[in-house]
Amino acid sequence: MxxxxxxxxxxxxxxxxxxxxxxxAHDLGDRDVRRSVPEGPWVLITPSYKTGNPDNDTIPEPVRRFLRDPVTRRRMVGIMGSGNRNFGSHYQAAARTIARISGRPVLFEFELQGTQWDVADARKVLDELEVALEAAHSA
Ligand SMILES: Cc1cc2nc3c(=O)[nH]c(=O)nc-3n(C[C@H](O)[C@H](O)[C@H](O)COP(=O)(O)O)c2cc1C
Structure with missing residues (x-):
């Protein structure tokens, strides 16, 4: 799963x-979670935080740390992003940057905590991805 x-x-x-x-759903704020390696396919959900530093880095530090492990990176199958459109060109910057660097797709984007329809859509995306992965493995 x-x-x-x-x-x-x-x-x-x-x-x-x-x-x-x-x-x-595992919280990367928990150090033990950050140090673990997912045993199978997993999806990252990240907010974006514009820090105002010269690089305008928006990737949360716990995400950065978790992604240091190559096996963890390899098992990541996609990314979902939470953001706020008020941030203009930085909207979803963290999710989109990680997608670009990792070559994995942004599966879903939502604002703040998302609506009930967002939750339903994201569940569907995950279910469909799971079916596709299982089909690929049994082929
Ligand atoms: C200081 C600050 C900077 C933010 N920077 C961005 C940003 O660059 N791009 C974006 O899409 N959203 C940005 N947001 C919005 C958050 O990513 C969004 O509210 C998210 O839902 C927060 O999730 P969390 O409460 O789980 O941390 C920012 C919010 C804050 C408070």
């Missing part, structure tokens, strides 16, 4: 979304 690994700040918007997907 595709499992979820997410980063979320104290406002907890990504957490709210991740915990409504009906799948195991």
């Amino acid at each position: 595709i499992e979820i690994y997410f980063a979320s700040s104290s406002s907890g918007m990504v957490r709210q979304f991740a915990e409504r997907l009906g799948r195991p």
Whole structure:
């Protein structure tokens, strides 16, 4: 089963979304989770945080750390992003940057904690991806 690994700040918007997907959802704020390696395919859910540093880096540090492991990176099958359109050209910058670097797709984007329709759509995307992965493996 595709499992979820997410980063979320104290406002907890990504957490709210991740915990409504009906799948195991692991919090990268937890050090033990960050140090673990997923045993199978997994999807990252990340917010974007524009820091104002010279690189305008938006990838949360726990995500950066978790992705250092090559096996972890290889098993990541896609990314979902939470953002806020008020950030203009930086909207979803973290999810989109990770997708570009990793060659994995952005599977779904939503604002803040997402709506109930967002949750339903994301569940569908994950279910379909799972079917596709299983078909690829049994081929
Ligand atoms: C300081 C700050 C910077 C942010 N920068 C961005 C950004 O660059 N791009 C974006 O799409 N959203 C940005 N956001 C919006 C958050 O990514 C969004 O609210 C997200 O849902 C937060 O998830 P969390 O509560 O789980 O941490 C920013 C929010 C804050 C408070």
